[in-house]
Amino acid sequence: MAEGEDRRVRKTKKLMTKALAELLAQKPLSAISVREVAELADINRGTFYLHYRDIYDMARRLQDEMLEKFDHIVKSHTGRESSDELFPLLSELFALLAENAELAGVLIGKNGDAAFMDKLKNIVREKCLADAHIMLNIKSGGEFEYFYNYIVSGCIGVCAAWLSGGMKETPARMASLVERMILNGVGAVAQA
């Protein structure tokens, strides 16, 4: 077997992550104690320190983990030729969100973490700059800024709504929706 870590570690981290996400839904990180997380996760408080330095360290590392997965997916879709690449990319991203729904929902929802969203934006930003075919209507550098901010913030908003609404639609359906919104604008989708 492999899968990176010991099964016990995976289990413990999963429990702690779930607990933190639940607590984050109620109050800010600064008001959450290690003891609370351990209690809610039903693990020993000492065990927490076997994995994280403190509560801020835990939050930061969970975010970084997710951003890394996100970044990996984005970068694995290097297709510069056609815009057919967009749908598969979006599908994978929505699937990733679904897998991490609890934590992701808190991070990008209201009371979300601005720093996290900023890092997200930068990942997409690089993607937009690297792939010309997504920048169909762009002329100058100045307009580009507005364009990518529009797309990214819009996508984050859609994702937040999807997560907080209980993920009624499939990742593929969401990917299709967002693809059309990006390529054709909201108006085109509304008419369909």
Add this chain to the structure above:
Amino acid sequence: MAEGEDRRVRKTKKLMTKALAELLAQKPLSAISVREVAELADINRGTFYLHYRDIYDMARRLQDEMLEKFDHIVKSHTGRESSDELFPLLSELFALLAENAELAGVLIGKNGDAAFMDKLKNIVREKCLADAHIMLNIKSGGEFEYFYNYIVSGCIGVCAAWLSGGMKETPARMASLVERMILNGVGAVAQA
């Protein structure tokens, strides 16, 4: 009188800031306690909580204060006409650094705060995008990214060296040096 806050508040905050900067020079934020800061600043521990929620809150707010001053200076130089605007801007920025040498040196030095530097970069980034005259040699959006990263990272490196070296040169001299490096490149300066 005015100056924003009560003289006692200014004094207390100054003492705490100095203490935090000294401690940050020795170890990371996560290893610094409120008690240490209060003791080093020679103020009562309870007084700390009159101003900040916890040690992370203090660090974040000091950074934001400095970034705001930085941003204000950058934005007050809106000159789009000639590159004569660059030197006055740089002079003011170096003067600001000198005023906040202790904290600034820690933040941008080795063991500095990446998040802080990232915010700094974004401020400069906006400036570069807004003012065309700084972007003399830029053609495409792709090159722009490299360009501004080169300038900003370069400037931060120069500032760090200046601060850690005890600020032997005047702000004006540094501004002149950096101005030439930005406009003409390092080669031109080395020949002079």
Add this chain to the structure above:
DNA sequence: TAAAAATATTGACAAGCGTCAATTAAGCGA
């Protein structure tokens, strides 16, 4: 499957945290 390795638990510790009411000190405006 048994031994070895890694992980989690337990209970306990000193230290730090965040808060408070009461008091003293300092700055401010009239």
Add this chain to the structure above:
DNA sequence: TCGCTTAATTGACGCTTGTCAATATTTTTA
């Protein structure tokens, strides 16, 4: 200058933190 307002100090409180050695449990390896 005097009185009012605001800030800082003091001492104390119960709780949380981060760490530890000893132990139990689970997983991996041989």
